[in-house]
Amino acid sequence: MNTNSLIEEIIKNTQISASLSRKERDKQLRKADIMAAAERVFALKGYHGAVMQDIAREAQYATGTVYLYFRDKEMLYFSLVEEKMINLTTGLRQKTAQVADAEDKLRIFMQESLDFFERNQDFFRIFFSEVSKGPILKKGKFSKPSGMLQHKEFVEELISTGQKQKIIRNDFSAKQIADILGSIFMAFIFDWLKEGPKDKKLNTAADFILDIFLSGAGRRR
Amino acid sequence: MNTNSLIEEIIKNTQISASLSRKERDKQLRKADIMAAAERVFALKGYHGAVMQDIAREAQYATGTVYLYFRDKEMLYFSLVEEKMINLTTGLRQKTAQVADAEDKLRIFMQESLDFFERNQDFFRIFFSEVSKGPILKKGKFSKPSGMLQHKEFVEELISTGQKQKIIRNDFSAKQIADILGSIFMAFIFDWLKEGPKDKKLNTAADFILDIFLSGAGRRR
DNA sequence: ACATAATATGAATACAAATTCATTAATTGA
DNA sequence: TCAATTAATGAATTTGTATTCATATTATGT
Incomplete structure (x- = not known):
């Protein structure tokens, strides 16, 4: 589902007509x-x-029948990815808004993200297993995966806040640092996905990941 | 090309018979x-x-004719990936062996890797563009991408050396830290691939990446 | 109960490429 | 020069699913 049809959906769902709205629902x-x-x-x-x-x-x-609801297979998959990412980002926005301190925000971000991946591990297992192999979605077919972008934007805002509060170095752009945080996070997720399925350890990793992110892999001198 | 057929190749190429070896060549x-x-x-x-x-x-x-030389399309692609990774790892092994200090090794590792990606940017552009879409290689069709494994092993050895020389923290396994280094590296590569194609800046990033890796994204207090 | 609209069905179709193979060309050694 | 072997050709075949659509079913409002 692309941005435009999403907006259309919302408009439809907001329609007053009672019967139409029930059908839509x-x-x-x-x-x-x-x-x-x-x-x-x-x-x-x-x-x-x-x-x-x-x-x-x-x-x-x-x-x-499936085709009455989804244009094609790609759209079905795309809708799924979008749904996941929007859920994740919405949750993250709410939870991190509860605190003001950037390091607290980061910690919550980390815990919630790990939790989310744990809950949706079956989905992300394919999402990544297929990575390292080849592309699912054909180029240019979809406007932009807006869920992904929203998530990316959110992480950047988080880092930006951290930079303003002087807990994150500012000799790199928030975008670059957000990418780094994202990829350190992913390194852990990959590692975790490789282990047996039901290791509950994942969300206990939050502090470790944050520590590596903030302090690096070097030894304190 | 998998490990076994590679070994077969080498055996064939080592054969004494002059005519056979020319044909093979x-x-x-x-x-x-x-x-x-x-x-x-x-x-x-x-x-x-x-x-x-x-x-x-x-x-x-x-x-x-292509099928006389490669079993199928996947094998052709797989051979390419293998070739690249083996080239990269071989080069890295040679260059890093020149110095003893782990931090020097890391720096050389970083510079050489960036250089390699820069030289092979067209290839890696597809290698990654197709990521986030779907799998290229079908599960279980190939033994293991030995080039990838060799590279992974090499990075682990590097980190392990760093841990022994006390410049890398040892509260995580070398494997985990290698993954982290790898993914920070990838974050930069992705970022760089997104920019216009011919930015020469890439290998000047070595020091930055290493700095982030060793010291983290947090501000020095 | 009836007509009309909205949904659902699944066998038939379309299709894009990967792969094959009967045929042709080139190379080799005598 | 000529078999025999090796290499190359590319049109025809195969394959695997995604997608369609004529038909059937179910819901809706009167």
Whole structure:
């Protein structure tokens, strides 16, 4: 789902007409069912391995029905990624807004993010397993994954706050440092995904990751 | 090309029989031509966008001929990745062996790696552009990308040396810290790939990256 | 109960490329 | 020069699914 159709959705959902809004709500419900089914199938077989028939069957619909709700397979996958990222970012924005201190914000950010990845590990397992192999989404087909951008923006704001509060070095742009935080985070997630599935240890790593991020891998002299 | 067939290659190439070895050498030459052509086409169109016919044409061969040298498209791509990674790691091993001090080794590692990425930017541009989309190589089809493993191993050894020389913290495993170094490095590469193609700045970033890696993103207090 | 609209169905279709292979060309050694 | 071997060709085949659509079912309002 791209930005435009999202906006259209919102407009539709805001419509006053009672009956229309109920229909729309039902439609959204059915979309959500299909997405949930798709998530399970993707998690099991990967993007390329998942066949539209599997997804339809899992959602208890016929193959063609899925196409009444999603233009095509890519859009279905894209919608899933968007949903995840928007959920994550929304949650992060709320939680970090509770505190003013940048280091506290960072800590909350880290804990919540780890938690989220833990809860959605099946999804992210395919999301990344397919990485290192090849592209799922064809170039230019979608406007921009706005969920990803929103998340990126949020992290940048966080770092920027940290720089203003003088706990983050400012000889690099917030963007660059955000990338670094993101990739250190990912290094841990990858590592964790490689281990047996149900290690609960993940969110206890928050302090470690933050420590590495802030103090580096060098020995204190 | 997997480890086994690589070993077979080497054995073949070491054979005494003069004529056989010439034939083999010619064959290798032709393989190299095809790989070079494939690299150009992949760089231009991405893995999925590149069609075997394009690659053949670029190499000035007919479509079928490519299959006399590479089992299939995946194997062709895999061979390319392997070649790159083995080149990189071999170079790194040589250069870092010149010095004993771990921090010097790290600095050389960083400079050489950046240099290598700069020289092979077209290739890595697709290698990563396709990431965030979907998998290129199908699961389990290849033994293991030995070039990747070798590189990983090398970085771990480097970190391990650093830990022994007390310049790298040892409250994490060398493996974990190697992952972190790798991902900070990647964050920079990604960033650099996003900018216009011919920014020469890349290898001047070595000191910055190392600094972030060793000292972190936090402000010195 | 009826007509109309909205949903759902799944077998048939479309299609894009990867891969094959019968045929042709080039190379080799005598 | 000529078999025999090796290499190259590219049109035809195969394959695997995504997607469509004519048909059937279900819901809605009167």
